[in-house]
Amino acid sequence: MLKICHLTSVHKADDIRIFHKECSSLAKNENFDVSLIAVNCESKRWNNVSIISVTCDFNSRIERIYKASRLVYEKALEVDADVYHFHDPDLLYYGLKLHKKGKKVIYDSHEDVPRQILGKHWIPKPFRLVISKVYEAFENYICKRLDFIVVSTPTIKDRFIQVNANTESICNYPLLDENVSLPSWEERKEEICYVGGITKIRGIVELVDVLTHLDNIKLNLAGSYSPETLREELSLMQGWQNVNEFGQVNRQQIVSILNSSKIGVVTLHPQENYVDSLPIKMFEYMYSGLPVIASNFPLWERIISENQCGVCVDPFDINAIAVQVKHLLSNPELSEQMGRNGRKSVLEKYNWTIEENKLTTIYTSLM
Numbered sequence: 001m002l003k004i005c006h007l008t009s010v011h012k013a014d015d016i017r018i019f020h021k022e023c024s025s026l027a028k029n030e031n032f033d034v035s036l037i038a039v040n041c042e043s044k045r046w047n048n049v050s051i052i053s054v055t056c057d058f059n060s061r062i063e064r065i066y067k068a069s070r071l072v073y074e075k076a077l078e079v080d081a082d083v084y085h086f087h088d089p090d091l092l093y094y095g096l097k098l099h100k101k102g103k104k105v106i107y108d109s110h111e112d113v114p115r116q117i118l119g120k121h122w123i124p125k126p127f128r129l130v131i132s133k134v135y136e137a138f139e140n141y142i143c144k145r146l147d148f149i150v151v152s153t154p155t156i157k158d159r160f161i162q163v164n165a166n167t168e169s170i171c172n173y174p175l176l177d178e179n180v181s182l183p184s185w186e187e188r189k190e191e192i193c194y195v196g197g198i199t200k201i202r203g204i205v206e207l208v209d210v211l212t213h214l215d216n217i218k219l220n221l222a223g224s225y226s227p228e229t230l231r232e233e234l235s236l237m238q239g240w241q242n243v244n245e246f247g248q249v250n251r252q253q254i255v256s257i258l259n260s261s262k263i264g265v266v267t268l269h270p271q272e273n274y275v276d277s278l279p280i281k282m283f284e285y286m287y288s289g290l291p292v293i294a295s296n297f298p299l300w301e302r303i304i305s306e307n308q309c310g311v312c313v314d315p316f317d318i319n320a321i322a323v324q325v326k327h328l329l330s331n332p333e334l335s336e337q338m339g340r341n342g343r344k345s346v347l348e349k350y351n352w353t354i355e356e357n358k359l360t361t362i363y364t365s366l367m
Helices: 016-027 061-079 089-100 113-117 125-143 154-160 204-213 230-235 238-242 251-260 280-287 298-307 318-329 332-348 352-366
Strands: 002-007 032-039 044-046 049-054 083-086 104-109 148-151 167-169 191-195 218-222 243-247 263-266 292-295 310-313
Touching (some): 002 352, 016 352, 032 061, 049 061, 061 089, 083 089, 089 104, 089 125, 104 352, 148 154, 154 167, 191 251, 191 280, 204 238, 204 318, 218 238, 238 243, 280 292, 280 298, 280 332, 292 298, 298 310, 310 318
Parallel strands (some): 002 032, 032 049, 191 218, 191 263, 218 243, 263 292, 292 310
Antiparallel strands (some): 044 049
């Protein structure tokens, strides 16, 4: 029996990638004993995974980095697992400490963090490049010494494999046990949707502005704002009156929102870490039978074009986005066919079942 412990000091215990995909997939294997340590959650047994909570009070990002990560590490030592799989840059130092204690350690890089730092609103612009370079050197130093690196896209894999040959991409594709059956096209409302983190560099300001160019078309908006003050700024915009605001929602609510909409929008800005990303929301839109309006990044254009499941636009061109929304809503047969094409491509190649097998193979190799 291989004792496995996943660690996060940042994400919620029910995080879709960490818990619903990776931990739950591993727990299906009778040779794996799986636990997950997370902060300020409910300790319980769920999906054959032991969720272990550590309590931590913090009032700032810096305080969280120092306090929560240390407490997660201390709890990890108590668990005394064979393999530790951690998901946050905050835990890099402790991942190396676990490795030095003779444990097998996997780092799961959800994002290209050095490139992500360049777009962090809370870091003053003059310091972002320096911090990015220093962080990348620190991350590379530690990752070179760990047993395995798991990343979320092939592009991030290309970077890490230069540091550690034991690197594999486990893409964040949809679970096929969600949204098994879809409503008919006629049952859907004349609404568009955006589900995920809500920030300026993810195109929310432009998307709300688009609503002023449409005839009473609603935007179904679900997710949390960063910074939280962004919501007040958006609420003052003219288009806000046509926003159906859902806030932070669970998986069932996400499915409901997707199934009531007719278009999924993912018009992120050309931030370096976004251009080569594989956003889960795009593939969830496709799986839900929605035509996609996406940013015109080369990788995204190739996916959308090859699968004939939507259109790509300049994410800053409000008029172009509005034109495509109008075009898709006024051509229901085209939109429905795009939706069918997208769902078919997810069922055949962009799904978690394929990635699950890759993850299990990594753990088997560590045994």
